Amino acid sequence: xGSSASSKETLTADTALDLYRRLVLIRRFExxxxxxxxxxxxxxxxxxxxxxxAVATGVCTNLRDSDYITSTHRGHGHTIAKGxxxxxxxxxxxxxxxxxxxxxxxxxxxxxxxxxxxxxxxxVAGGIPIAVxxxxxxxxxxxxxxxxxxxxxxxxxxxxxxxxxxxxxxxxSLPVIFVCENNLYGVGTRxxxxxxxxxLAPRVKGFGVPVEVVNGNDVVExxxxxxxxxxxxxxxxxxTFLECKTWRHRGHFEGENPTxxxxxxxNTWMKRDPLKTLESTIQKRGLADSQRLRDIQKxxxxxxxxxVEFAEASEFPKPEAALEDIFV
Amino acid sequence: xxxxxxxxxxxxxxxxxxxxxPTLFIIGEDVGKYGGEHGVSGDLWQQFGDDRVRDxxxxxxxxxxxGLGAAITGCKAISEIPFGDFVGMCMDQLYNQVAKIRYMSxxxxxxxxxIRTTMGGYVGGAEQHSQSLASWFVxxxxxxxxxxxxxxxxxxxxxxxxxxGNPVIFFEHKNMYGLKGEVPDDPDFTIPLGKAxxxxxxxxxxxxxxxxxxxxxxxxxxxxxxxxxxxEIIDPRTIDPLDEETILSSVKKTHHAVIVHEEWLKGGYGAxxxxxxxxKGLFDLEGPVKRVAAENxxxxxxxVLENFVLPQVDDIVDAVRQTFAE
Numbered sequence: 001x002g003s004s005a006s007s008k009e010t011l012t013a014d015t016a017l018d019l020y021r022r023l024v025l026i027r028r029f030e031x032x033x034x035x036x037x038x039x040x041x042x043x044x045x046x047x048x049x050x051x052x053x054a055v056a057t058g059v060c061t062n063l064r065d066s067d068y069i070t071s072t073h074r075g076h077g078h079t080i081a082k083g084x085x086x087x088x089x090x091x092x093x094x095x096x097x098x099x100x101x102x103x104x105x106x107x108x109x110x111x112x113x114x115x116x117x118x119x120x121x122x123x124v125a126g127g128i129p130i131a132v133x134x135x136x137x138x139x140x141x142x143x144x145x146x147x148x149x150x151x152x153x154x155x156x157x158x159x160x161x162x163x164x165x166x167x168x169x170x171x172x173s174l175p176v177i178f179v180c181e182n183n184l185y186g187v188g189t190r191x192x193x194x195x196x197x198x199x200l201a202p203r204v205k206g207f208g209v210p211v212e213v214v215n216g217n218d219v220v221e222x223x224x225x226x227x228x229x230x231x232x233x234x235x236x237x238x239x240t241f242l243e244c245k246t247w248r249h250r251g252h253f254e255g256e257n258p259t260x261x262x263x264x265x266x267n268t269w270m271k272r273d274p275l276k277t278l279e280s281t282i283q284k285r286g287l288a289d290s291q292r293l294r295d296i297q298k299x300x301x302x303x304x305x306x307x308v309e310f311a312e313a314s315e316f317p318k319p320e321a322a323l324e325d326i327f328v
Numbered sequence: 329x330x331x332x333x334x335x336x337x338x339x340x341x342x343x344x345x346x347x348x349x350p351t352l353f354i355i356g357e358d359v360g361k362y363g364g365e366h367g368v369s370g371d372l373w374q375q376f377g378d379d380r381v382r383d384x385x386x387x388x389x390x391x392x393x394x395g396l397g398a399a400i401t402g403c404k405a406i407s408e409i410p411f412g413d414f415v416g417m418c419m420d421q422l423y424n425q426v427a428k429i430r431y432m433s434x435x436x437x438x439x440x441x442x443i444r445t446t447m448g449g450y451v452g453g454a455e456q457h458s459q460s461l462a463s464w465f466v467x468x469x470x471x472x473x474x475x476x477x478x479x480x481x482x483x484x485x486x487x488x489x490x491x492x493g494n495p496v497i498f499f500e501h502k503n504m505y506g507l508k509g510e511v512p513d514d515p516d517f518t519i520p521l522g523k524a525x526x527x528x529x530x531x532x533x534x535x536x537x538x539x540x541x542x543x544x545x546x547x548x549x550x551x552x553x554x555x556x557x558x559x560e561i562i563d564p565r566t567i568d569p570l571d572e573e574t575i576l577s578s579v580k581k582t583h584h585a586v587i588v589h590e591e592w593l594k595g596g597y598g599a600x601x602x603x604x605x606x607x608k609g610l611f612d613l614e615g616p617v618k619r620v621a622a623e624n625x626x627x628x629x630x631x632v633l634e635n636f637v638l639p640q641v642d643d644i645v646d647a648v649r650q651t652f653a654e
Contacts, residue, residue: 100436101436121425129425135397141403168385
């Protein structure tokens with residue numbers, strides 16, 4: 001499954017540690033959210049990104065602040081990887097006025113326009129047409145070299161608008177990187193039960209879009225594949241479809257026990273944990289010692305702790321604020 | 329002032345706004361070289377080219393989403409859906425994305441998007457090409473609903489919609505594109521959204537009408553005048569947000585109200601207007617609020633059937649008479 005891409009990649013210690021810090025930041029944030037949710041601190045629903053950190057990280061480290069991403073209901077990892085503020089994220093999950101969306105959107109609608117995060121989206125494939133539009137506006141109207149990474153899952157390949165987007169971006173050479181996080185399950189349904197194949201990239205080839213299948217749990221491999229896709233897009237050469245094979249560790253949403261997972265398959269994927277994979281790469285290449293990694297973990301833990309304290313100390317919005325922000 | 333058709337008024341407004349704002353573009357099926365499925369975009373493609381007058385595949389979700397994505401990242405967009413009946417194909421983008429993205433993001437996003445589409449029958453378009461679906465969008469918060477009834481209104485309201493900074497769905501009646509009227513020459517001519525127009529002053533009955541029914545209401549009023557009933561005709565122009573004040577002031581004066589629209593009767597926005605009158609103007613009424621609307625059936629093909637279903641001048645005349653209790 002993995003290619004030799006990671007061995008060809010020239011990975012510096014700084015880059016590796018930066019990637020590691022981002023993976024840990026997403027992981028620790030989500031683990032904290034899981035704990036808080038179990039303590040009934042967070043209203044509504046959360047869909048955790050644990051296990052898929054390498055995809056968001058590998059893609060977003062190739063993006064500028066001025067590039068865009070569209071996301072899904074499972075958007076915490078995308079937001080953090082793009083450079084999101086964990087304080088404002090945590091506050092949003094609590095429903096506090098200091099949250100990214102003033103408590104109005106919650107987990108599934110976290111948005112940070114300053115870093116081009118066009119919003120998590122509660123509708124499967126709902127962000128795809130928006131990604132196409134952001135790409136169109138950039139490339140065809142404002143004539144910039146901005147690119148758009150559109151994240152979606154294997155489940156989204158059931159939705160028509162995804163294929164509309166793949167077609168349109170190819171027809172008009174729009175700068176979109178389609179990042180498919182194939183974690184093999186749409187909620188509780190195995191991909192193969194509802195699709196002709198569990199390999200999604202071959203279907204895309206017919207549209208003329210270049211595809212690459214990557215080990216979605218190897219951040220170095222994702223990063224390399226994404227860098228090529230980003231460059232292609234920036235040069236006006238159109239879209240790329242990255243199928244990132246990965247696995248989510250937890251249920252579709254917190255509170256759901258994924259009894260539909262095959263235990264053996266689950267164990268196999270746990271061994272491919274993206275954090276462990278990068279740790280192993282760092283160790284094998286002698287890029288940093290384990291103390292350095294522990295230091296990063298500690299820093300991140302402190303950062304997450306601060307985020308929780310920020311959220312807890314923040315105010316809820318005034319009830320009447322519900323009437324604001326519909327229109328300018 | 330210049331005499332032009334409603335279609336020309338829309339086209340010239342788009343042209344002048346595209347000249348003013350280099351980030352404004354239109355995307356839709358056949359809007360380019362073909363000139364628009366109804367002919368509205370005309371020669372815009374010849375003038376502005378592919379990027380700014382973009383022919384789309386038959387992919388309505390992407391037509392709206394493309395407009396949305398561009399509209400929130402520094403452009404202004406017109407997404408054209410040639411028949412309102414097709415909005416089912418882009419409904420998620422309209423009500424879950426366009427209408428909500430600003431609110432969900434806590435106000436981070438400004439949506440400079442106008443969705444232009446059509447409504448209306450009387451052309452034998454049958455069930456899937458004759459519907460008037462504005463009521464759905466009145467119901468969903470976050471998208472403004474504008475329906476012009478004259479060329480001048482089309483020009484002024486469209487310009488206002490393009491500069492509102494909010495999502496607007498703009499309904500053009502497909503059987504009114506040839507309607508002629510005077511349109512001001514002023515390239516900045518604007519009619520504010522949320523402001524109704526009193527076309528005809530009267531003292532006996534307030535008739536609130538939209539789109540083509542405005543013209544039916546005028547004919548009905550002329551007939552009723554001969555019977556000694558003086559109708560005040562109000563065109564809301566913007567259905568959401570609605571100019572309640574103008575309507576309620578009129579009812580306060582006339583004590584009778586009839587609402588006419590081509591959308592179906594049941595749950596149409598006429599029910600919303602009637603409800604507002606019943607709530608805030610009840611003690612001004614001396615008769616029931618009557619609604620003239622399409623029968624609650626799909627719009628049939630054969631002209632005799634279609635004319636039975638869709639509002640006619642006589643229906644408005646009858647309704648006005650019925651507000652005067654025996």
